[in-house]
Amino acid sequence: MRVAVLNGPNLNLLGEREPSLYGTTTLAELEAEVRAAAGRLGVELLWMQTNHEGALVEAVQGLRGAADGAVVNPAAWTHTSVALRDAFLAVGVPFVEVHLSNIHAREPFRRRSLLADLAVGVVAGLGPAGYRFALEGLVAHLRGR
Numbered sequence: 001m002r003v004a005v006l007n008g009p010n011l012n013l014l015g016e017r018e019p020s021l022y023g024t025t026t027l028a029e030l031e032a033e034v035r036a037a038a039g040r041l042g043v044e045l046l047w048m049q050t051n052h053e054g055a056l057v058e059a060v061q062g063l064r065g066a067a068d069g070a071v072v073n074p075a076a077w078t079h080t081s082v083a084l085r086d087a088f089l090a091v092g093v094p095f096v097e098v099h100l101s102n103i104h105a106r107e108p109f110r111r112r113s114l115l116a117d118l119a120v121g122v123v124a125g126l127g128p129a130g131y132r133f134a135l136e137g138l139v140a141h142l143r144g145r
């Protein structure tokens with residue numbers, strides 16, 4: 001089984017800025033943690049981060065045939081990107097949406113996700129561990145089908 005983890009804009013700054021909001025774990029450390037979890041689950045992991053919306057849309061388009069499912073932190077595009085929503089609708093690959101912070105306890109504009117209703121599930125507010133929970137939930141979903 002192959003799972004892609006897709007990270008949106010500014011997540012490359014993780015651990016370097018705004019530690020009170022997003023913690024001190026860097027994206028490289030988070031990737032290592034998720035790769036270790038994937039190894040325990042016997043899952044092959046693809047990992048990407050991009051600050052370019054079109055690159056994420058193309059990555060989602062490329063999921064069909066390349067991955068069985070995806071864990072996605074779309075970051076700011078969660079709240080804005082009809083293009084990303086359309087890409088997930090087009091490929092129909094199961095995904096779990098993950099957020100480090102609890103988007104429902106922040107500014108009103110963050111409470112709306114344009115992807116959540118398409119997702120298998122959503123994990124928010126549990127910090128970096130949320131990625132592992134999202135991966136475990138996705139894999140359980142895929143294995144149960």
Ligand code: CA2
Pocket residue numbers: 009010011012013014015016017018022073074075076077078098099100101102103110
């Ligand atoms: O809580 C999350 O994971 C978010 O997806 C993070 C996004 C934000 O736009 C979403 O509303 C919620 C922001 C990612 C930016 O990450 C940074 C990390 C460190 C320093 C600055 C930004």
